[in-house]
Amino acid sequence: MMSGKGFVNGFFGDYGGSFVPEGIQLRLDELMEGYQKAREDSSFLEELQRLFSDYVGRPSALTECRNISEELGGGRLFLKREDLNHTGAHKINNALGQALLAKRMGKKEIIAETGAGMHGTASATVAALMGMKCTVYMGAVDVERQEPNVHRMKVLGAEVVAVQHGQKTLKEAVDSALEAWMNNDNAFYLLGSVVGPHPYPLMVRDFQSVIGREARAQVLGREGKLPRTIVACVGGGSNAIGLFSGFLDDPDVELVGVEPGGKGMKYGEHAATLSVGEPGVIHGFRTYVLSDEKGEPAEVYSIASGLDYPGVGPEHAHLKDIERAMYVNVSDSETMDAFSLLCKKEGIIPALESSHALAYAFKVLPGMKRDDILLVNLSGRGDKDMPIVRDILNF
Numbered sequence: 001m002m003s004g005k006g007f008v009n010g011f012f013g014d015y016g017g018s019f020v021p022e023g024i025q026l027r028l029d030e031l032m033e034g035y036q037k038a039r040e041d042s043s044f045l046e047e048l049q050r051l052f053s054d055y056v057g058r059p060s061a062l063t064e065c066r067n068i069s070e071e072l073g074g075g076r077l078f079l080k081r082e083d084l085n086h087t088g089a090h091k092i093n094n095a096l097g098q099a100l101l102a103k104r105m106g107k108k109e110i111i112a113e114t115g116a117g118m119h120g121t122a123s124a125t126v127a128a129l130m131g132m133k134c135t136v137y138m139g140a141v142d143v144e145r146q147e148p149n150v151h152r153m154k155v156l157g158a159e160v161v162a163v164q165h166g167q168k169t170l171k172e173a174v175d176s177a178l179e180a181w182m183n184n185d186n187a188f189y190l191l192g193s194v195v196g197p198h199p200y201p202l203m204v205r206d207f208q209s210v211i212g213r214e215a216r217a218q219v220l221g222r223e224g225k226l227p228r229t230i231v232a233c234v235g236g237g238s239n240a241i242g243l244f245s246g247f248l249d250d251p252d253v254e255l256v257g258v259e260p261g262g263k264g265m266k267y268g269e270h271a272a273t274l275s276v277g278e279p280g281v282i283h284g285f286r287t288y289v290l291s292d293e294k295g296e297p298a299e300v301y302s303i304a305s306g307l308d309y310p311g312v313g314p315e316h317a318h319l320k321d322i323e324r325a326m327y328v329n330v331s332d333s334e335t336m337d338a339f340s341l342l343c344k345k346e347g348i349i350p351a352l353e354s355s356h357a358l359a360y361a362f363k364v365l366p367g368m369k370r371d372d373i374l375l376v377n378l379s380g381r382g383d384k385d386m387p388i389v390r391d392i393l394n395f
């Protein structure tokens with residue numbers, strides 16, 4: 001842990017760092033010290049591993065999609081099934097790691113932001129497990145779009161605060177959560193992705209790296225070789241970096257991150273930060289950012305609430321610049337087609353976030369060789385998306 005290619009002093013190449021007010025920096029220093037100690041403590045790592053297996057249900061399955069390969073031709077498609085984790089997505093891996101750390105640091109309370117509600121649900125879950133109070137900040141628009149998850153958080157005992165300013169989505173939820181954290185000594189800020197100031201991008205990557213470690217061992221153990229290409233959707237970038245981290249030292253494995261192309265590449269209609277954004281600072285760290293003419297974070301949109309963020313994890317920005325990973329985007333309609341195909345052909349309902357990765361995979365699979373392996377991280381299950389899907393598919 002706490003290492004990585006090109007990682008120096010809180011920066012991945014030119015990206016990352018910590019650009020925050022003094023009040024928050026003091027909290028970050030305390031967090032860094034706490035994390036530094038925890039990750040060197042074998043009892044902390046053993047406890048986390050025990051929770052991964054007994055509570056989350058890890059290792060998550062590796063599933064080959066034979067029907068899809070038959071339908072589309074070309075290479076073989078495998079899914080890393082993070083949708084089968086307790087609470088239905090990869091978010092629980094990180095939430096458990098941070099909650100264990102919070103407890104170790106003597107904190108009594110969890111503060112979290114959430115977009116689609118999956119991280120909020122994971123945070124409410126781990127807070128219940130650890131006997132801590134939990135407050136989740138969620139944009140008012142997302143509260144409406146993701147009603148089932150709001151109910152889940154409430155039954156788990158969390159308080160959900162609907163954020164009413166700006167675009168009322170994920171960016172504003174992060175702003176409000178950071179402010180609440182600054183004003184509360186007893187609270188631990190449980191950040192949901194590989195974003196924010198150091199040490200969050202590194203710490204969240206460490207907790208999500210279990211995805212890549214497992215996937216590499218599973219594919220290698222079963223097939224005797226590595227995948228040719230691995231694909232994951234990118235919102236903040238945590239499920240993608242979790243997968244990629246297992247394969248960074250395998251130069252022949254192609255890494256592809258898929259961003260939301262939304263309704264088109266016009267301003268306000270997508271959230272394809274690495275495709276069209278430029279280096280800048282957002283939420284206290286340096287990365288690629290989508291900005292408006294005034295230099296403020298741009299309006300962003302995606303059919304998948306979990307992906308509409310105008311920044312991206314700093315390690316992805318670095319991997320793009322050094323060309324170790326490739327970043328592409330797919331549209332809402334390509335995403336919906338991919339969603340439907342996986343449901344109908346494999347009997348698996350994917351999250352709309354994960355369906356972005358599938359959409360790219362379905363485009364390139366037919367052009368691959370028969371024994372090439374394409375591995376997609378199925379970051380979450382799609383049950384939460386039924387209200388949106390119903391409106392689009394008209395039933």
Ligand SMILES: *Cc1c(COP(=O)(O)O)cnc(C)c1O
Pocket residue numbers: 089090091116118119192193194233234235236237238239240306307351353354379380381
């Ligand atoms: C939150 C979420 C994402 C996006 O977050 P990353 O940090 O980019 O992984 C993707 N898929 C699902 C199912 C999510 O809940």
